[in-house]
Amino acid sequence: MNAVLKRLAMAVPALLGVSVVSFLLLNVLPGDPLAGLTGPATTQADRDALAHDLGLDRSVFVQYWLWLTRLLSGDMGFSLPRGRPVAELIGTALPNTVVLAAAAAVLGLAAGILLGSLAALWVGRWPDRLISGSSVLGLSIPNYWLSILLIIVFATGLKVLPAGGMHGPDGGFGDLLAHLVLPAIAASGVTAGLTARMTRASLLETLGEDFVLTLRAQGLSKRQVFGHVAKNAAPPIFAVGGLQIGYLLGGSVLVETIFSWPGLGQLMYQAIAERDLRVVQGAVLVIAVTFVVVNLVVDLLQAVVNPRLRRGV
Secondary structure (H helix, E strand, O other), X not given: OHHHHHHHHHHHHHHHHHHHHHHHHHHOOOOOOOHHHOOOOOOHHHHHHHHHHHXXXXXXXXXXXXXXXXXXXXXXXEXXXXXXXXXXXXXXXXXXXXXXXXXXXXXXXXXXXXXXXXXXXXXXXXXXXXXXXXXXXHHHOOHHHHHHHHHHHHHHHOOOOOOOOOOOOOOHHHHHXXXXXXXXXXXXXHHHHHHXXXXXXXXXXXXXXXXXXXXXXXXXXXXXXXXXXXHHHHHHHHHHHHHHHHHHHHOOHHHHHHOOOOOHHHHHHHHHHHOOHHHHHHHHHHHHHHHHHHHHHHHHHHHHHOHHHHHHO
16 A cells, blocks of 8 residues: 555656646747637737737746646636637547557557567577567557558558548447557557567566576476566566557557547647647647556556565555
8 A cells, every 4th residue: 555655646746747848848839829829810909818818928837827727627728729628629539549559559568578478488599580570670660651551551452451530331349440450550560569679688587587497496387487487577568568558648649640540649630730739738738647647557567566566665
């Protein structure tokens, strides 16, 4: 219980820092924040009135305080270009991003852990070299390039999977899966490559420790020894997995845009193009907070899996 409270206490200043950075980054951007909200016939008096309504004529500290107090009450602002509350827009797009991120995370982490484990078991042999080369390739290929390649091959060429969108005319779970395959594969490439490399490195490091020789001397089978090794090698893999989940939640902007996936990434892309700062601000904040929460959960899971970390927390 103390470990949980300590981790939660550490997360509070992190969340506060996230709010400050999310607010300030958008207030130091060059350009006119009213450009997308006014037309050519707008007078200076109208611009001044709009700036006053939005609080843009006040100091940055006052703007931040007003924004934070509204945020804590559930008010993330109003999107004038879209005519809807920001919270409503994000609430509609976020579940779609979570679906894509979850699918990509499951695919990338499962493939990475499996391939990394096989590489560690066959270290120095051809499977290890093949997997290591494939991991580097997965880390090197940009997800937007892989997205375009997948569309050309499977959607345009073979015509076996849809090229974009989240649902077709048929609807249903099977239709959702068909639309999910290509964007999930495109988004999971970096995760699979990085997880495979970390899994291989962590397992090899743990296999070289003295307790492994002791377990083998006690007559444990290879499966039992590998179970103990995997448990001790898990913390760094968990850490990388948590970072990758956070990355998938916030780093799939181009993938969502290319596949016309109606998620948070596509919403941010459109809001940036329209200079809808309230939506961009809210989306950045939600992604950052989700990243902090995911890593908090990963830290707690590491303490549960590894007793040494639990005693040190």
